[in-house]
Amino acid sequence: MSENVERHDDSGNQETAEAESNSGSLLNRRDVLAMGAAAAATTGLGSAGLSGTVSAASAERYGIQFGTVVNAVEDLGMDPNGNEPIDDALQQTMDDEDTLVEFPPGTYFLKNDHAEGSLNNWGIRGLGDKPSDVRFVSESGASQFLIRTGGGNGILVENLTIDYGDDKEGSLGLLLKANDNLRVQDVEFAGFNPTSGNGAVDNLSPQIIDEGGTAIVDGLVRTGPTDITSHGHLGNDSNDGCVWLGEKHVGELIIRNSHIENTGTNAIYARRCTGDVKVENCLFKNNNQTSLRIGGSGCYVKGCDFVVDATETPDENGGELINPHGIIWETGPRGDKGGYIENCNFVYRNAPSKTAAAVWVDGSAGGMAIRNSRFELGADDIAAVRIDDPTDPRLGDTGARPWGVELDGVSVTGSSSGSNPAIQVDNRNGSVVRNSCLQLTGNRDGIALRNSDNSTVEDTNVNVSGQATIFGDSQVSTSNITSGDSCPAPSLSGEPTSSSDSSQTDSTDSGSTDSTDSTDSGSTDSTDSTDSVDSTDTDDSASTDAASTDSEKTPNTLTVYGTGTQTYYDFSATGAITGQSDNEPWDNIESGTVDAKIRSDGATDTYNFAGGLGSFGFDRGFAEVEVNGKRIDTETLTTSDDHPNTLQVVPNGESANYRVKVSGDIVDHPALGTSLSKYDSLDGGELEGWVTNNVDAVQFSGDVTDFEFVEGSATLYYNGEPVDPDALVAAGDEPSTHTLTVHGPSEDIGRVDYRITFDGSAEAVEASSNEVGDGVLEGSVWSGYVDSFEVEGTLGTAEKLTEGGTITVDGEEVDPETLGAASGDADETDDSGLPNTITVDGRNTKGVTGYTIAVSGELKKDTSTNDADAGESVDALEDRISSGNRVVGVVDEGVDIYRFSGDITTSDINGNASVNFDDN
Numbered sequence: 001m002s003e004n005v006e007r008h009d010d011s012g013n014q015e016t017a018e019a020e021s022n023s024g025s026l027l028n029r030r031d032v033l034a035m036g037a038a039a040a041a042t043t044g045l046g047s048a049g050l051s052g053t054v055s056a057a058s059a060e061r062y063g064i065q066f067g068t069v070v071n072a073v074e075d076l077g078m079d080p081n082g083n084e085p086i087d088d089a090l091q092q093t094m095d096d097e098d099t100l101v102e103f104p105p106g107t108y109f110l111k112n113d114h115a116e117g118s119l120n121n122w123g124i125r126g127l128g129d130k131p132s133d134v135r136f137v138s139e140s141g142a143s144q145f146l147i148r149t150g151g152g153n154g155i156l157v158e159n160l161t162i163d164y165g166d167d168k169e170g171s172l173g174l175l176l177k178a179n180d181n182l183r184v185q186d187v188e189f190a191g192f193n194p195t196s197g198n199g200a201v202d203n204l205s206p207q208i209i210d211e212g213g214t215a216i217v218d219g220l221v222r223t224g225p226t227d228i229t230s231h232g233h234l235g236n237d238s239n240d241g242c243v244w245l246g247e248k249h250v251g252e253l254i255i256r257n258s259h260i261e262n263t264g265t266n267a268i269y270a271r272r273c274t275g276d277v278k279v280e281n282c283l284f285k286n287n288n289q290t291s292l293r294i295g296g297s298g299c300y301v302k303g304c305d306f307v308v309d310a311t312e313t314p315d316e317n318g319g320e321l322i323n324p325h326g327i328i329w330e331t332g333p334r335g336d337k338g339g340y341i342e343n344c345n346f347v348y349r350n351a352p353s354k355t356a357a358a359v360w361v362d363g364s365a366g367g368m369a370i371r372n373s374r375f376e377l378g379a380d381d382i383a384a385v386r387i388d389d390p391t392d393p394r395l396g397d398t399g400a401r402p403w404g405v406e407l408d409g410v411s412v413t414g415s416s417s418g419s420n421p422a423i424q425v426d427n428r429n430g431s432v433v434r435n436s437c438l439q440l441t442g443n444r445d446g447i448a449l450r451n452s453d454n455s456t457v458e459d460t461n462v463n464v465s466g467q468a469t470i471f472g473d474s475q476v477s478t479s480n481i482t483s484g485d486s487c488p489a490p491s492l493s494g495e496p497t498s499s500s501d502s503s504q505t506d507s508t509d510s511g512s513t514d515s516t517d518s519t520d521s522g523s524t525d526s527t528d529s530t531d532s533v534d535s536t537d538t539d540d541s542a543s544t545d546a547a548s549t550d551s552e553k554t555p556n557t558l559t560v561y562g563t564g565t566q567t568y569y570d571f572s573a574t575g576a577i578t579g580q581s582d583n584e585p586w587d588n589i590e591s592g593t594v595d596a597k598i599r600s601d602g603a604t605d606t607y608n609f610a611g612g613l614g615s616f617g618f619d620r621g622f623a624e625v626e627v628n629g630k631r632i633d634t635e636t637l638t639t640s641d642d643h644p645n646t647l648q649v650v651p652n653g654e655s656a657n658y659r660v661k662v663s664g665d666i667v668d669h670p671a672l673g674t675s676l677s678k679y680d681s682l683d684g685g686e687l688e689g690w691v692t693n694n695v696d697a698v699q700f701s702g703d704v705t706d707f708e709f710v711e712g713s714a715t716l717y718y719n720g721e722p723v724d725p726d727a728l729v730a731a732g733d734e735p736s737t738h739t740l741t742v743h744g745p746s747e748d749i750g751r752v753d754y755r756i757t758f759d760g761s762a763e764a765v766e767a768s769s770n771e772v773g774d775g776v777l778e779g780s781v782w783s784g785y786v787d788s789f790e791v792e793g794t795l796g797t798a799e800k801l802t803e804g805g806t807i808t809v810d811g812e813e814v815d816p817e818t819l820g821a822a823s824g825d826a827d828e829t830d831d832s833g834l835p836n837t838i839t840v841d842g843r844n845t846k847g848v849t850g851y852t853i854a855v856s857g858e859l860k861k862d863t864s865t866n867d868a869d870a871g872e873s874v875d876a877l878e879d880r881i882s883s884g885n886r887v888v889g890v891v892d893e894g895v896d897i898y899r900f901s902g903d904i905t906t907s908d909i910n911g912n913a914s915v916n917f918d919d920n
Contacts, residue, residue, distance in 0.1 A: 059100055062183045062216070064154040066100035066121055073104050080106025082137055087112050090124075097122050103160065105133040115148040115653035119178075123156025131188045131221070134160040141170040143199030148175040148653050151209055156183045162203075164191035168227065168318075170199040176206050177248065180213030184220065189242070192316065193226035193264065196576040197237040197554065202244040202591065208251025208275060215251065217243070220258040228264040228288050228319030236578050236608065238589050239264030239288070246591075249273035252298075256280040260287065262313060267291040269591060270299075271332040271395070279304060286313050290325040293590075295365045297338030301327060305492050306358065308379075309349040323354040328395070330362035332595070333570075333619070335397035337366025344373045345490035348416075351379040354585070357386035363393030366400040367428075372409035374490040377416035377440065384412040386420075389427040389451070394586065395595060397619065404430030404455070410437075413489045417442030421470060427451040432458075437487035439463040449474045461485040554578050554608035556671055559626045564601035565850030565890070567621030570594060574650055574695055575610030582606050598623055612648045612673045612695035613637060615720040620852050622888040627671040636719040637672060643699040647728075648672055648717040655692040656712035661685055664702025673697030704729050738795065738809050739765070741788040744781040745804035751780045752805030756819070760793015781805070795819050834858060834899035842891040854886040857902025861887070 057069045070093070072078040078086040086108050093099045094114060098121045105128040126134030136146060146162065149155060155178050164171045171193060176182055189203040203222055206215045222242050229237050242260050245253070252275060259282065260267040267287040270277040276298035284291035285307040292301060306326035313321065326346050329339070346358040358375055361368060375384035385407065390399045405428050412422045422438055423446065425431050431452050438446050438461065445466035449455050453475040461482045462468035468483060469476075554576050560569060572593040579589055582604050587596035589607070598605050599621075616625060616634040625632055630639040638644050646669060649658060660666075662685045668676050673695035676682060680689040680696065689696050691714055704718075707728045716723050742754050756777040764772055766788040775796075781787045798807060798816035807816055834857075842849050853859070889896055 061100070061123070061125070061156060061158070062181075062185065064121060064123065064156050064181055064183065066123065067098040068096075069100045069102060071104065072101050072108070073106070076101070078103075078108060080104060080108065082107035082109045082135075085109050085111040087114070090114060094119060094122060099123075100125060100156070102127050103134045104128075107135045107137055110136060110138050110146055113144045113146055113148060113653070115150075116152070117150040119149045119152040119155055121154040122152075123154075123158065123183075124160065125156065125158040126160035128159065131159050131161045131186050131219075132190070135163045135190075136160060136172070137163050137165070138170075138172055140165065141167050141199065142172065143170040143201055145173045145175040145201060150177050150652075151179050153179050153213075154181040156185070157187055158183070158185040159187075161188040161190050164189075166192045166316075168192050168194050168198065170194065171201050171203070173201040173203045174205070176204070176215075177209050178207070178213065178215065179210040180208065180251070182206055182208065182213075182215035184215075184217045186219035187221075189220075189222040189224070191224055193222075193224055193239075193262075195227045195229055195237040195264070196240055197578065198227070200240040202240050203242045205244045205246075206253060207245060207249040207273075208253060209248050211250050211275070213251035215253045217253070217255045218257050220255070220260070222263070223259060223261040225314040225316035226262055226264045226318070228317060228321065230288075230322045236580060238576065238578050240591065241266040241269050243268040243270075244591050245270040245273045245275075245277065247272050247274070249275040249277075252276045252278070254278045254280065256282065258282045259285075260291070261285040262317070263287040263291075264319070265289045266293050266590065268294065270294045271330050272334070274334060278302075283307070284326070286310070286321060286324060288321050288324050290323075290328045290360075292327045293330060294327065295329040295339055295362075295368065296331045296334060296336030299339040301341045302343055304344045305490075306344065306346045307349075307492065308347070308351045308355070310352060311350050321352055323356070324351060325355060325360055326358040328360045328362060329368060330364045330393075330395045331366075331399060332364055332396035335364055335366070335393075335399050337400040337402070338368060339365075340369040340371060341373060342369075342371045345492055346373070346375045346384070347378075347490050347492065348376065348382050348414075349378045351382055353381060355379070355382050357383040359385045361385070361387040361405065362395045362399075363388040363390040364396030364399050366390065367402045367404050367406075367430075369406040369408065370410055371406070374411045374488060375413070375422075376490050377412065377414035377422065380416050380442065381418040381420070382416060383418070383420055383422055383424060385410070385423045385425075387425045387428060387431075391427060395588065402430055403428045404432070404452075406431070407433045407436055409435045411487045411489070412436075412438045412440065413487050415441045417444055421445040421448040421466075422464070424448045425450070425452055425455075429453045429455065431455040433460055434458045436460045437463075437485060439485070439487040440465070445470060448472070449476055452476070457481060461487065463487070554610045556609050556613070557626075557628055558607045558609060558613070560596075560598055560605040561624040561626070562598040562600045562603035563621075563623050563850070563890075564599070564848065565621045566597065566599045567623045568595075568597045568619040569617065569621075569623060570596070570619065571616040572614035573609040574612040574614070577607055577609045580606040580608065612650055612697055612717070613671065613720075614717070618888060621850060622890075630671070632671075638699055638719070639669070639671065640667075640699055643667055643701050645701070646672060646697065646699045646717075646719055647704070649689065649691050649696040650715040650717065651691045651693060651695070652713065652715055654712045655690060656714040657688070657690050657710040658714065659686070659688045659706070659708050659710060660704060661687075661706040662700045662702045662704050664700055666698050666700040669697040669699040671697070737790060737792045739788065739811070740777070740791050740795065741786050741808045742779075742781050742801075743806045743808065744783045744785045751782045752802040753780050753800060754778070754787075754798065754802070754805060754807075755800040756798050756807075757796030758791050758793055759796060760791060762789050762791045762793075764788070765790055834860065834901050836900050837862070838898050838900060840889065840891050840896040842893055843895060849891050850889070851891070852886070852888050853898065855900040855902050857885065857900060859885050859887060859898055859900040862897040862899050 059066050059069045070076055073080050076089040078089055087110055091114050093101050094116050097119060100123045102125050128134050138144065155176060157174060162172050171191065184204065184206060194200050206217055208215045229239060242263050266289055267284055271293045277294050279292065279301045281303045283305045291306055308324045310321045327341065348358060359370065370385060377384060387405055388394060390403045405425060422440060422444055429452055431449060433447060443465050446462040446464045446468045447457060448470035450472040451474060455474060455476045457469060457476060458479045463483050463485060577589050577592055577594060579587060587605055594607060596605055625634050632639050637646050665685055666682060666687050676696065687698060707725055716725055716728060718728060744752050757775055759775060762772050762777060766786060777789055779787055798819050801816050807814055838853060840851055887898060
C-alpha cells in the first residue's frame with residue numbers, strides 16, 4: 001500500500017511523488033521481526049532488536065537516501081513513555097550514519113545533547129499523524145541542543161515536537177550544520193520560552209557550510225508564551241530567537257510554510273551570513289524586535305504575512321512587546337546590496353511606540369526592492385517603509401552601491417497618524433516609486449525622498465491629509481500622480497485565532513500556516529564554537545559556559561568608556577551577554593554579540609557576559625574598554641603588560657584534554673573564560689587542562705613552544721583570533737632578539753657618540769667604549785670600530801647619534817629616526833612603497849578632533865618633524881594603527897602626518913581640523 005507524499009526539490013518547488021507509506025516501510029521490518037529465531041539469527045537480529053550493523057528496509061525521503069530504517073521502539077528498544085533515556089541508542093545510530101530512525105507516537109527522553117563532527121544520510125522521523133504525536137523532552141529546566149552537527153551530507157528531522165515544558169527555565173534546540181541536503185520538516189518547538197539568563201537557546205540553527213549546498217526548513221512552528229525583555233536593558237537580561245544563522249552559513253537556506261509567533265527577539269536572524277536566505281509563505285505574528293533580520297543579494301521574502309497586535313499576546317507572557325518590527329533589512333558588517341520583498345502583507349493593528357516601521361531598511365543595505373506588497377497601519381507613528389542613509393548605517397557598514405531602491409506595487413492603507421511620512425527614503429539616489437497607492441485617514445504625510453537625486457515617482461496615488469510628497473534636497477521626476485483613489489488592503493488568508501492546541505493545516509495561497517498544538521520556543525546566545533569570535537559575528541557557538549549554572553548567569557563585566565568621538569564598536573562572547581542601565585536603545589545585543597555606539601566623553605556602556613570574550617572591534621572611532629575593572633588592549637584582549645598574550649580553549653561539544661607550554665609564565669585570565677579548576681594543572685610555563693562545558697582562558701609571557709590535544713579537540717583563540725592548533729606554536733615565532741651595531745665614521749674625523757633606548761634586556765658583544773644601562777645603550781665609537789649589542793625585546797629610538805655614524809639591526813642599515821620599526825617588520829622602515837601623504841592639521845582650531853582614516857594599501861605615521869609646514873607642531877597624542885592600513889586618531893592643536901599606498905577608503909573627521917591629501 002502506498003500514499004502520495006509531498007516532496008520538494010532543492011529549488012523549493014513542490015511536486016507530488018509516490019513514496020512508501022509509514023505502514024509500508026514498517027511492514028518489511030515487522031515481517032523480519034516475526035521470523036523464527038533461526039531466521040532472525042541469519043539476519044543479525046536478536047531478542048534485543050535490530051543490530052546496529054544490519055540494514056533493514058532502505059528509504060529515500062526528500063532526496064536523502066537511507067541505507068537502514070529502524071523503528072525506535074521495536075528495533076532499538078527505546079522507551080516511548082519518557083521514563084528511560086534514549087541517549088545511548090540514538091547516539092549509536094549517529095555514529096553508524098546511513099540510518100533513518102522512525103519514532104512511533106510517544107514521549108522520548110534525552111538526558112544529553114548529541115554531537116557529531118560530520119553526519120551523513122541520517123535522520124529522525126515521527127510516525128504520528130501530526131508533529132505533537134512524537135515529543136522529545138529532556139530534564140526539567142535543561143538548556144541544551146539535543147542534536148549538534150558540524151557538517152555532512154543528508155540530515156533529516158521530520159514530524160516531531162521538541163517540548164521543553166512550562167517551567168520558565170531552560171529550552172531545547174537543534175544546531176545543525178551540513179555541507180548539503182539538510183531538511184527540517186514539520187517540526188514544532190513547544191513550551192515556555194525563557195530569557196537568556198534563565199537558560200534559553202535558539203530553537204534552530206540550520207547552516208549550510210558549503211557554497212553549493214541547500215537546506216530546507218518547511219512547516220516549522222513556534223508560538224508559545226515567552227518572557228520579553230529588551231536587549232538586556234530591562235531586568236539585566238536578554239532574549240534569544242527562533243532561527244539563528246552565523247557567518248558559517250554560506251550556502252542556500254529556504255524557510256517556508258512556517259508559523260513563528262510571540263518571540264522575545266528576532267524570529268529569524270540572518271544578518272551576518274553570506275549565504276542566501278529565502279523565506280516563503282510564512283506567518284509571523286507579534287515577534288518583538290523584528291520577525292526577520294535579513295538582506296543582501298540572493299535573499300528574498302515572498303508570500304509572507306506579518307501581523308502585530310499587542311492586545312493579542314498570551315496571558316502567560318512575562319513582559320510586553322517593545323518594538324515589534326516586521327522586517328529589518330540589513331547586512332551588518334557585510335555591507336551588501338540586492339535582494340527583495342515581494343507579495344507580502346503587513347498588518348499593524350496595535351503596537352508600542354518604539355516601533356519605527358513595518359519594513360526598516362538599514363544603511364548597511366545597498367539597493368533592494370519591495371514589490372506588490374500591502375501595508376495596513378492602524379497604529380500611530382509607525383511608517384510602512386523606512387529606508388535609511390547608507391552613509392550613516394545604524395547596524396553595520398555602509399551598503400554597497402548602487403543605493404537606489406525600488407518600490408513597485410506598494411499599497412498603504414489605514415487610520416495611522418504620525419509625524420513621519422508613511423514612506424521615507426534618505427540619501428538613495430536613483431530610487432523609484434511606481435504603481436503604488438497610499439490611502440491614510442489619519443494626519444500623515446505620504447512619500448518623502450531626501451537627498452535622493454535622479455529619483456522617480458510615477459503612476460502612484462497618494463490620498464493623505466498631510467503632504468502627498470516631500471522632496472528634500474532631491475531632484476525627483478514625477479508623472480501621473482493622483483490623490484483620490486482607494487487602495488487595496490492586505491488580505492490575510494491563514495491567520496490563526498488561537499495560538500494553542502490547534503491543528504496544523506496546509507498553507508494557503510498567501511502562504512500563512514495555521515498554528516498547531518504549539519506552545520513553544522526558546523532562544524540563545526547560541527553559536528558554534530568556531531564563530532564565537534566575530535569579529536564578531538562568533539557568531540555561532542552554542543553557549544556552554546557559566547550561564548548554565550543557577551547562580552551568576554553572566555559573572556563578568558565589560559565597560560566601554562566614551563572619549564568624545566562618535567564610536568561604533570562590536571564584540572562577542574561564547575555565553576550570554578546582558579546590558580545594564582547605562583545602555584541606550586541603539587546598543588544592540590543579539591545572540592551573544594553586541595553592535596553599539598558611544599560618543600560623549602566619560603559616558604559608559606556596561607555589559608555582563610558569560611564564557612569567553614571574543615574579539616573587540618571598532619568600526620569607527622575609538623573608546624577605552626575595561627573587563628572586570630581592568631583596562632584591556634582591545635587588539636589582543638590582554639590586561640597585563642607582564643603577560644601580553646592570551647589563549648582561550650573553547651569546547652566544541654566534547655571533553656578535551658590539552659597541554660600547552662610557553663617560554664615565559666602562564667597565569668589565569670578568568671575575564672576571558674572561567675577560572676581554572678582543580679582539574680587543571682598549572683606550573684609556571686606549563687598547563688595541562690580540561691574543558692567540557694566551560695572556556696579555559698590564560699594570559700602568558702613569551703611564545704608558545706608546544707601544544708597538543710591529549711584527548712578530544714576544541715577551538716583555540718590566540719590573542720582573540722582563531723588559530724589552528726598546528727599553527728599555534730608558530731603564531732608567536734617572530735624573533736625577539738636582535739643584533740644592534742653602531743658603526744664609527746668612515747673617515748678619521750673623531751668619534752661618534754650615541755644614546756639608544758630599548759625595552760627588554762641587552763648585552764654587549766663587541767665594544768670599546770659603552771654602557772648598558774636600564775633601557776639605554778650609551779657610549780662612543782671611533783672611526784674603523786663598532787659597538788655591537790644583543791638586544792632581547794623591542795628597540796626604541798636613537799636619542800643621540802653624532803653625524804657620520806650609522807646603525808645596523810641584524811646586518812641591515814636602518815634609519816635612526818625609525819629605529820623601533822627594525823625590531824618588527826623591516827619593510828616598515830622603507831617609505832619607498834608609501835608615496836602618498838595625508839595630513840590632519842589642528843593648529844588653527846580650538847578643541848580636539850577625532851578621526852578615522854583607512855586606505856586600500858599600507859599606512860604608517862610619519863614621526864618626522866622635517867616637514868616645513870608642520871615644523872615642531874607634530875601632535876603627540878596617541879593614535880592607534882590597526883591592520884597596517886587603518887588609523888583611529890586624535891589631534892589637538894598640532895599636526896598628524898601619515899604616509900600610505902593605495903587609495904583612501906575611509907576618511908571620517910569629527911572636529912574642525914583640516915585634512916590635506918598629497919597623492920603621488
